[in-house]
Amino acid sequence: KQEVTQIPAALSVPEGENLVLNCSFTDSAIYNLQWFRQDPGKGLTSLLLIQSSQREQTSGRLNASLDKSSGRSTLYIAASQPGDSATYLCAPARGYQKVTFGTGTKLQVIP
Amino acid sequence: DGGITQSPKYLFRKEGQNVTLSCEQNLNHDAMYWYRQDPGQGLRLIYYSQIVNDFQKGDIAEGYSVSREKKESFPLTVTSAQKNPTAFYLCASSIQHRQGARGANVLTFGAGSRLTVL
Numbered sequence: 001k002q003e004v005t006q007i008p009a010a011l012s013v014p015e016g017e018n019l020v021l022n023c024s025f026t027d028s029a030i031y032n033l034q035w036f037r038q039d040p041g042k043g044l045t046s047l048l049l050i051q052s053s054q055r056e057q058t059s060g061r062l063n064a065s066l067d068k069s070s071g072r073s074t075l076y077i078a079a080s081q082p083g084d085s086a087t088y089l090c091a092p093a094r095g096y097q098k099v100t101f102g103t104g105t106k107l108q109v110i111p
Numbered sequence: 112d113g114g115i116t117q118s119p120k121y122l123f124r125k126e127g128q129n130v131t132l133s134c135e136q137n138l139n140h141d142a143m144y145w146y147r148q149d150p151g152q153g154l155r156l157i158y159y160s161q162i163v164n165d166f167q168k169g170d171i172a173e174g175y176s177v178s179r180e181k182k183e184s185f186p187l188t189v190t191s192a193q194k195n196p197t198a199f200y201l202c203a204s205s206i207q208h209r210q211g212a213r214g215a216n217v218l219t220f221g222a223g224s225r226l227t228v229l
Contacts (some may be wrong), residue, residue: 043201
């Protein structure tokens, strides 16, 4: 059974800082991994999806990397802003019905 | 704008009542899903559907039922048999890969419905 761990569980940083969120998973036989953002009381918004054959994906200030063999993914946020404050979830997937979600990292960016 | 609409946003239920949560999508996605989110836990899959008139149990289907009579609609009924129904419920959809293709698709989520049992 896939297990997903996200460290740290919570993070508070000053505005402008670069930061890294970590995700580890136990079953490396995944097809892809998705990073999501969730604002309080809201649904999930997809940020990046990395296929198993890729090493990284970039979107604006976000960069996600994937090391499938070691069961790790990182989400790098450059020049953090208060609007980045949210919970970030990673979700490795092995098929459309076999998506496992981590419990997330709650990020607070202080102005 | 294309997206997923969940209603109601908040719902209160008395013990012993069945309630139905609505999920409608205009993305022309084939696959739809229901997840449950509890504090301190990752999302857990309740039911999913790949095509109209077909659906499969997820990891925690007991006490729930679904239907998929139309491509754009996937309502979830929380029955009185669900022992701990208070939670945040999320509906999602994705484009279905062709048969046998590997990989999950990008999941698009609705805004969620919060159910509280009184």
